[in-house]
Amino acid sequence: MKRKQSRIIVGTAIGAAAIAVAIDHTRQRLPEPEKQLASQQAVIIIDEGEELPVENNGDCGKPPSPGRKKAPCSL
Amino acid sequence: MDKTTDHETYWTLRLFVILQEMAAQRTNAVLELLGNVGHLEAEHSYPETSLFFAANRWRAFYHCHESTSLHPDEHGHFHIFTDTGNRQWAHVAGLSIDNMGQPLQWFMVNRWVTDGPWLEQDKFPVQLNDAAHDYKEDSLVGRWLLVLLQVYRETLSGLLVKRDEQLQLFSKERSRVETLDDRDIYTLATHPTDLQSMLENRLAPLLNEEKLLCTGI
Numbered sequence: 001m002k003r004k005q006s007r008i009i010v011g012t013a014i015g016a017a018a019i020a021v022a023i024d025h026t027r028q029r030l031p032e033p034e035k036q037l038a039s040q041q042a043v044i045i046i047d048e049g050e051e052l053p054v055e056n057n058g059d060c061g062k063p064p065s066p067g068r069k070k071a072p073c074s075l
Numbered sequence: 076m077d078k079t080t081d082h083e084t085y086w087t088l089r090l091f092v093i094l095q096e097m098a099a100q101r102t103n104a105v106l107e108l109l110g111n112v113g114h115l116e117a118e119h120s121y122p123e124t125s126l127f128f129a130a131n132r133w134r135a136f137y138h139c140h141e142s143t144s145l146h147p148d149e150h151g152h153f154h155i156f157t158d159t160g161n162r163q164w165a166h167v168a169g170l171s172i173d174n175m176g177q178p179l180q181w182f183m184v185n186r187w188v189t190d191g192p193w194l195e196q197d198k199f200p201v202q203l204n205d206a207a208h209d210y211k212e213d214s215l216v217g218r219w220l221l222v223l224l225q226v227y228r229e230t231l232s233g234l235l236v237k238r239d240e241q242l243q244l245f246s247k248e249r250s251r252v253e254t255l256d257d258r259d260i261y262t263l264a265t266h267p268t269d270l271q272s273m274l275e276n277r278l279a280p281l282l283n284e285e286k287l288l289c290t291g292i
Binding site for chain 2: 016026030031
């Protein structure tokens, strides 16, 4: 009898409704990402005759321009 | 329905417990990770120096992009790495997250995307086995990530195989190194993820089975 009660209690704890409630309560809206702040963009001084640096906006979700070298999602 | 293994059952129950913990706080992994960040900045990694977990042998960060994404409903994604020795961090998988903090899909990226060492597919289960007992003191997000990796162990192993098959396919008329550096190839394999369906499929049938009593919950 005791064994059966345990099963009912545990069974209730992970029933489909409990799963739905747990998931639902973790559905919390995430903040909208903002564009990189202009103030954080680096100022690069190019000396006369020096090559321009390659483009890298850190966007790993789109194909990069041909000049981009750096891994966009590296550590 | 797929036959659920004891390993999957164990880790799925662990995941459920973690989700209940998050649910009680009305939070999710991304919100928890962001903490008191006032403004979420695109192209920025959170946390900046990664989140370490499982005895510091795994690490991850979350970020989102300004204009493009890997999935139409994606808010951002996690990148998960594992230490393959001597602090060499190999990328294991990416996990897309929607606007409500729910996982959307796992994905495998080409090497140029994250650079670093390439994770051989047979190393993945070994790395996970090593981490199985080293996560209980981790942060909530660290535990969530490690348990998710365990829950989706078979899926991720399959994705690593598919990744390598795709790589081989793309390398038919050129070297493997050229393919690994091909900026036109970003993802090599993806797998959609729905936590609620997965939990229902794996846990609901257990309600009538004896082994549910042995889970220790």
